[in-house]
Amino acid sequence: MLYRENGQFKSSYGEDQQMLPILQDRRVMFGLLAFAFFGVPFLASDYLFLSILIPFLILTLAAIGLNLLVGYCGQISIGHAAFMSVGAYAAYNLALRVPQLNFLVVLVLAGLVAALVGMLFGIPSLRIKGLYLAVATLAAQFFMDWVFARVKWFTNYSHSGSVSTAPVELFGWRLDSPPEKYLFLLGVLVVFTVIAKNLVRGHLGREWMAMRDMDVAAEVIGIRPVYAKLTAFAVSSFYCGVAGALYGFIYLGSWEPLAFNLTLSLNLLFMIIIGGMGSLLGSYFGAAFIVILPIVLDQVPQMFGIAMSTATTSHLAFMIFGALIVFFLIVEPHGLARLWAIGKEKLRLWPFPH
Amino acid sequence: MSEVALHPQARAHRIGEVVLSVDNVSLAFGGVRALTEVSFDVREHEVRAIIGPNGAGKSSMLNVINGVYHPQQGTIRLQGVEFHDMDPHEAARRGIARTFQSLALFKGMSVLDNIMTGRNLKMRSNLLLQALRLGPALAEEIVHREAVERIIDFLEIQAHRKTQVGRLPYGLQKRVDLGRALAMEPSVLLLDEPMAGMNMEEKQDMCRFILDVNDQFGTTIVLIEHDMGVVMDISDRVVVLDYGRKIGDGTPDEVRANQAVIDAYLGVSH
Amino acid sequence: MTKHWPVISLISVLLVGLVLPLATGASPPGFYVEVLLGGLMTGVLYSLVALGFALIFKASGVFNFAQGAMVLFAALAVARMAEQMPLWLAMILALAIMVVLAWLIERLVLRPLVNQEAITLFMATLGVTYFLDGFGQTVWGSDIYSIELGIAKEPVMILEGLFQGGILVNKDDFVAALVAAALVAGLAVFFQKTATGRALRAVADDHQAAQSIGIPLNRIWVIVWSVAGLVALVAGVIWGAKLGVQFSVSLVALKALPVVILGGFTSVPGAIVGGLIIGVGEKMAEVFLGPVLVRAFDLAGGGIENWFAYVLALLFLLVRPEGLFGERHIDRV
Numbered sequence: 001m002l003y004r005e006n007g008q009f010k011s012s013y014g015e016d017q018q019m020l021p022i023l024q025d026r027r028v029m030f031g032l033l034a035f036a037f038f039g040v041p042f043l044a045s046d047y048l049f050l051s052i053l054i055p056f057l058i059l060t061l062a063a064i065g066l067n068l069l070v071g072y073c074g075q076i077s078i079g080h081a082a083f084m085s086v087g088a089y090a091a092y093n094l095a096l097r098v099p100q101l102n103f104l105v106v107l108v109l110a111g112l113v114a115a116l117v118g119m120l121f122g123i124p125s126l127r128i129k130g131l132y133l134a135v136a137t138l139a140a141q142f143f144m145d146w147v148f149a150r151v152k153w154f155t156n157y158s159h160s161g162s163v164s165t166a167p168v169e170l171f172g173w174r175l176d177s178p179p180e181k182y183l184f185l186l187g188v189l190v191v192f193t194v195i196a197k198n199l200v201r202g203h204l205g206r207e208w209m210a211m212r213d214m215d216v217a218a219e220v221i222g223i224r225p226v227y228a229k230l231t232a233f234a235v236s237s238f239y240c241g242v243a244g245a246l247y248g249f250i251y252l253g254s255w256e257p258l259a260f261n262l263t264l265s266l267n268l269l270f271m272i273i274i275g276g277m278g279s280l281l282g283s284y285f286g287a288a289f290i291v292i293l294p295i296v297l298d299q300v301p302q303m304f305g306i307a308m309s310t311a312t313t314s315h316l317a318f319m320i321f322g323a324l325i326v327f328f329l330i331v332e333p334h335g336l337a338r339l340w341a342i343g344k345e346k347l348r349l350w351p352f353p354h
Numbered sequence: 355m356s357e358v359a360l361h362p363q364a365r366a367h368r369i370g371e372v373v374l375s376v377d378n379v380s381l382a383f384g385g386v387r388a389l390t391e392v393s394f395d396v397r398e399h400e401v402r403a404i405i406g407p408n409g410a411g412k413s414s415m416l417n418v419i420n421g422v423y424h425p426q427q428g429t430i431r432l433q434g435v436e437f438h439d440m441d442p443h444e445a446a447r448r449g450i451a452r453t454f455q456s457l458a459l460f461k462g463m464s465v466l467d468n469i470m471t472g473r474n475l476k477m478r479s480n481l482l483l484q485a486l487r488l489g490p491a492l493a494e495e496i497v498h499r500e501a502v503e504r505i506i507d508f509l510e511i512q513a514h515r516k517t518q519v520g521r522l523p524y525g526l527q528k529r530v531d532l533g534r535a536l537a538m539e540p541s542v543l544l545l546d547e548p549m550a551g552m553n554m555e556e557k558q559d560m561c562r563f564i565l566d567v568n569d570q571f572g573t574t575i576v577l578i579e580h581d582m583g584v585v586m587d588i589s590d591r592v593v594v595l596d597y598g599r600k601i602g603d604g605t606p607d608e609v610r611a612n613q614a615v616i617d618a619y620l621g622v623s624h
Numbered sequence: 625m626t627k628h629w630p631v632i633s634l635i636s637v638l639l640v641g642l643v644l645p646l647a648t649g650a651s652p653p654g655f656y657v658e659v660l661l662g663g664l665m666t667g668v669l670y671s672l673v674a675l676g677f678a679l680i681f682k683a684s685g686v687f688n689f690a691q692g693a694m695v696l697f698a699a700l701a702v703a704r705m706a707e708q709m710p711l712w713l714a715m716i717l718a719l720a721i722m723v724v725l726a727w728l729i730e731r732l733v734l735r736p737l738v739n740q741e742a743i744t745l746f747m748a749t750l751g752v753t754y755f756l757d758g759f760g761q762t763v764w765g766s767d768i769y770s771i772e773l774g775i776a777k778e779p780v781m782i783l784e785g786l787f788q789g790g791i792l793v794n795k796d797d798f799v800a801a802l803v804a805a806a807l808v809a810g811l812a813v814f815f816q817k818t819a820t821g822r823a824l825r826a827v828a829d830d831h832q833a834a835q836s837i838g839i840p841l842n843r844i845w846v847i848v849w850s851v852a853g854l855v856a857l858v859a860g861v862i863w864g865a866k867l868g869v870q871f872s873v874s875l876v877a878l879k880a881l882p883v884v885i886l887g888g889f890t891s892v893p894g895a896i897v898g899g900l901i902i903g904v905g906e907k908m909a910e911v912f913l914g915p916v917l918v919r920a921f922d923l924a925g926g927g928i929e930n931w932f933a934y935v936l937a938l939l940f941l942l943v944r945p946e947g948l949f950g951e952r953h954i955d956r957v
Contacts, residue, residue, distance in 0.1 A: 013495075013496045013500065014492070076746075078750075123942075124938060124941060127941070127942055127945055128941045128945045131687045131743070131746055132885060132941055132945060134687070134689075134746065135881045135882060135885050135934070135937060136934075136938045138878075138881065138882075138934050139931065139934035139938040142931035142934050143931040143934070143935060145930065145931070146928075146930050146931050149924070149927065150923040150925060151921060151923060152922060152923070152924050153922075161924070198484060199481075199484055201487075202479075202487070202491060202495065203473070203479075203484070203494075203495075204484055206463070206467055206470055207471070207474060210460050210463075210474075212462065213460035213461050213462050214459075214461075216422065216442070217458035217459075217460070218471070219422075219441065219442040219443045219446075220443075220451075220458075221446055221451075221475075221538065222443050222446030222447055222474055222475040223443060223471070223474055225443075231481065235481075262875075266750065269747070269750060270754070273747055273750075311761075311766060312762065314758075315757075315761045315762045315766070316758060318754050318755070318757050318761075319754070319755050319758035319759050321758075322752060322753065322754030322755025322756070322757070322758065323751070324751070325751030325754065326733050326748050326751040329740075329747060329748050333740075333744060
């Protein structure tokens with residue numbers, strides 16, 4: 001009744017191929033964006049920004065990056081936090097050594113460096129598939145861990161091994177307060193989501209999905225596996241590099257190599273498995289889940305008067321993550337995004353059962 | 355079946371020069387000899403069938419022609435150029451398209467997207483333009499969408515264009531497979547048992563499509579098929595394989611009368 | 625022959641690197657042998673964990689990312705229980721726990737996912753990793769614990785006649801290597817000679833065929849995961865005694881993955897040889913290559929061991945994707 005396409009006729013292919021073909025979807029998205037940009041900054045508390053919204057936005061960006069590689073192109077990577085660290089350290093060094101650069105330029109350049117490194121570590125994917133590739137990507141993780149811990153130039157010869165950054169300044173606008181940081185990140189994420197959506201809708205996205213679904217058939221149609229896989233690694237690492245730079249500069253402020261360790265890589269995988277592989281919306285869901293669950297685990301027992309140490313809640317969170325991964329893989333391998341799509345299907349029929 | 359086929363004489367006029375020739379090809383997997391010194395040619399615009407009992411090496415032959423397998427011996431000559439270790443995507447670039455015996459569709463995508471992947475070779479816009487979906491990239495998407503829609507009309511699958519292929523019945527999936535190959539606008543189309551698992555009606559439809567493709571677009575067709583009625587009706591010439599060797603080559607009538615072919619099918623030991 | 629040049633050149637480079645410290649006289653022969661022995665002993669431990677891993681893969685086609693977490697979990701169990709009871713009892717109880725764990729994994733994870741793709745099963749083991757991580761620390765705490773094996777920690781001098789000054793060998797390393805080697809040999813025999821071992825190999829070859837001749841798939845899987853659990857227990861106790869029971873133990877155990885890559889996923893001899901190669905390789909790299917890199921690039925310390933195994937596996941994957949002893953996979957269309 002509410003969610004019908006009645007009367008919405010498309011008179012050109014261009015119209016049919018747009019991002020949100022259904023009018024109701026467009027209205028909801030518009031409302032959501034308006035609220036996100038103009039409502040939230042005034043309504044949310046600092047705590048909400050710092051603990052939930054800001055990490056959510058950054059992790060969503062990284063999750064989209066990983067999803068492009070794993071979900072859309074079918075290449076497994078369990079060391080992707082390595083590319084986040086490349087982006088973060090590249091941005092740090094650029095900002096340090098070329099201070100005149102606009103921060104947006106720093107971000108893009110950091111992303112490009114990460115893309116290059118990503119392509120390098122993506123070369124094994126040309127010869128090896130599936131699980132073997134998973135182990136190869138671990139090489140990226142541990143090697144980059146080591147590089148940024150040992151090669152002193154990257155940390156500007158810091159004694160402690162960690163680096164710090166000043167608050168970001170953009171065209172005279174200093175990102176000091178949480179709402180300001182939030183707005184900047186939101187803008188970046190929206191732009192990057194649109195770009196990802198465009199890539200996925202275009203012929204490159206179809207190439208990726210063809211490689212994922214059946215690579216021999218893809219080759220027979222004329223898709224070059226080298227081009228498809230390396231571009232997937234490059235774009236995916238670009239996104240993660242930018243996310244890493246944002247993670248370091250805006251969320252953490254100062255960090256050490258451990259901030260981008262194997263645990264983060266596994267968390268990224270967790271996000272896209274639970275959220276939904278091969279779905280941009282799924283990346284949002286997965287990131288939201290991983291940010292919100294520990295907080296829920298923190299607050300809910302308190303509401304019932306049960307005291308739990310933060311250590312216990314983080315261990316509990318891990319147990320729940322693990323159980324959920326298995327649960328979703330058994331019940332709904334396409335994650336929350338599929339459940340959402342099923343919900344929308346039901347809504348289109350409502351109030352009829354079928 | 356006969357009402358579907360064009361009069362043989364009308365078709366014979368259009369057949370041109372040799373466009374594809376297989377020269378002395380041998381293929382082995384470890385100890386298993388799939389093909390032994392097979393040679394034949396295919397003329398432009400004709401419908402060439404490859405037949406033979408199970409395990410004769412027919413699919414392997416198609417795989418060699420389009421570069422999925424590389425023969426240990428022998429070459430493929432396409433429009434005068436010789437190969438023996440071409441990659442599949444190179445074969446595609448040179449105008450060879452194929453369908454698969456066990457459907458190789460992209461299960462995660464819709465019918466429309468599957469056929470659109472066939473247009474991939476023709477889509478040229480680079481990464482940046484696609485990312486911003488500006489001008490040329492957008493125009494390209496629309497132009498190729500039109501081409502794909504024409505194929506969808508031709509194959510009569512309009513109602514299913516947005517459905518995920520995994521959910522379609524087998525007969526419709528086979529049509530999508532054909533559509534994807536057609537989207538490449540190939541000069542040579544390799545069909546691997548396009549009618550396997552179909553009922554009478556579906557086979558008639560598929561025959562009609564194949565002949566229409568040959569008539570309207572002039573595409574050369576190399577076809578593996580088990581249904582003898584279909585093969586005899588729609589092919590111009592037939593190659594017969596048995597245990598990896600060629601045992602017959604000629605028009606359907608010639609092959610039908612060939613004693614070696616009859617023996618092979620009846621299982622006479624040799 | 626020319627087809628194999630990438631493998632040959634890689635192996636040649638590695639052999640040169642192996643012999644270089646000795647040949648150039650950069651290190652006294654006694655020290656070189658010490659490092660070599662140390663590497664071999666670590667290698668045996670890697671082989672052990674890799675065997676457990678290879679067994680699981682052979683029998684159930686599952687790439688068990690949780691192997692590292694299992695090692696840590698077993699070590700935690702032993703360490704904490706040994707605080708209340710004699711060590712031998714703690715180990716037996718821990719083994720029982722690992723068997724129960726194997727049964728639970730088979731029931732709750734493997735059976736529901738029985739016909740899924742390998743990648744799905746791999747991600748399920750990722751879930752198991754998370755779960756074991758959290759569960760182990762919830763039940764047994766997250767401090768660093770110790771395991772006292774009762775073996776003297778001071779090194780022993782051997783072969784004094786052969787090398788000047790003799791060779792320093794750690795007693796506990798030596799005993800550990802012996803135990804691991806014995807277990808490896810035992811497992812290899814079990815696999816090749818016993819009826820259960822034959823059943824495992826049948827299952828590894830073809831699940832459906834094995835079922836059709838009456839091999840109970842589910843029971844086999846429980847057995848295999850229990851054996852992997854036993855392996856995890858032994859490795860956990862040895863590494864836990866050496867490094868202290870903490871998170872880094874699971875990272876060390878994770879190195880079994882590159883070992884299996886090197887050896888070939890389904891090969892038992894491959895796991896053994898691969899473990900030794902990686903053990904020696906990373907020790908050599910850390911001790912001899914490390915200082916060279918530190919001087920050349922002005923690095924803040926070594927730590928080559930953290931990534932050498934993986935990079936080595938990566939290089940091997942590039943020249944020989946199926947591993948040293950693995951089977952080549954042909955894609956049929």
